[in-house]
């Protein structure tokens with residue numbers, strides 16, 4: 001593989017220079033190995049295949065056979081849809097430069113840019129790690145025995161019948177610590193639980209509380225937090241901010257917060273602690289905080305031509321698909337600049353998030369996290385049925401782009 005010019009010196013056009021030497025037909029393709037076919041990996045593979053199919057050879061590896069949006073888990077949990085309906089099988093990916101492999105990554109050698117899976121070994125010219133975050137319910141004493149996590153697909157699907165049988169008592173939605181995926185999701189869960197109980201005629205028999213490490217539901221956007229707190233007040237949902245759940249006592253159905261305060265519950269819906277996937281830790285890629293260290297504006301790791309993006313990286317942005325997607329765009333631009341030359345705009349940590357407010361209404365918040373003045377809350381758009389349609393279109397447009405649906 002000819003060594004392509006580094007991005008920072010990309011004033012000439014490396015592809016033209018190589019083609020002049022070897023002839024276009026002989027030019028080796030850049031081998032891009034993408035680990036993880038979630039929000040970030042799918043967007044990256046799509047962008048590169050769209051823009052440089054003749055110059056790249058992309059291997060996209062994921063242990064699962066299908067992609068599912070994070071927000072679909074809430075719909076499955078509340079019986080609004082089924083797991084079968086929200087799965088997008090990877091076999092549908094049909095892109096010129098992309099080969100999908102359903103394999104489990106077992107080792108990553110970032111210095112050699114070599115990846116081992118349960119089936120094969122891959123050598124890369126550019127390696128992109130987009131393996132997301134794993135859940136660690138066992139790290140919180142009592143959570144597995146005394147509560148239900150709803151952040152995995154299995155957890156959300158398993159909760160549907162549990163919720164169907166829940167008639168009365170105290171429902172606690174509790175977060176075990178930061179960082180966790182989609183910071184507004186516990187608030188959305190509470191509002192959706194309210195609707196679910198109203199529809200079943202059980203709302204007056206149930207008390208709903210949220211225990212969150214965030215002082216307000218969406219700290220970088222005071223307008224969004226204000227709207228959510230107003231929605232909670234209208235529905236008599238209690239918000240306990242700046243708190244995490246340290247343990248559960250399943251016998252007594254009691255949650256102990258990190259402050260020592262105890263809270264009785266009849267139904268516990270938990271957001272477990274998040275960790276980098278085991279292979280990332282075992283390969284020595286995690287920093288002292290447990291995530292892959294990246295240069296925030298480029299997503300470059302400490303190893304040349306190795307990038308990390310999305311939930312697995314320590315960029316100063318929330319763990320959410322929209323941030324992984326935008327980061328993938330920046331990494332794609334950097335790889336394309338390596339091929340074609342040109343300048344690349346830095347990653348700005350901008351994200352636009354839809355938030356379920358219940359009763360068929362969705363709100364929208366925009367925040368830019370990487371600025372000289374720290375996170376900047378952008379406009380908040382009040383909840384409406386129109387934004388519910390926009391959220392739906394957000395999902396279908398991704399399925400169209402990534403899977404050709």
Ligand SMILES: Cc1cc2nc3c(=O)[nH]c(=O)nc-3n(C[C@H](O)[C@H](O)[C@H](O)COP(=O)(O)OP(=O)(O)OC[C@H]3O[C@@H](n4cnc5c(N)ncnc54)[C@H](O)[C@@H]3O)c2cc1C
Nearest residue numbers: 036038039040063070104105131132182310311320321322
């Ligand atoms: C309830 C809930 C609601 C959410 N709502 C939203 C929302 O409304 N908007 C939003 O933007 N985000 C939302 N999110 C967050 C969003 O789902 C994640 O932040 C996003 O998917 C992260 O993208 P990623 O590419 O970094 O990782 P992921 O999408 O998690 O992809 C990582 C991939 O790596 C694979 N993988 C992991 N380990 C291995 C291995 N060893 N070998 C092979 N493959 C492996 C996994 O199977 C996975 O497919 C929500 C999440 C939850 C749980």
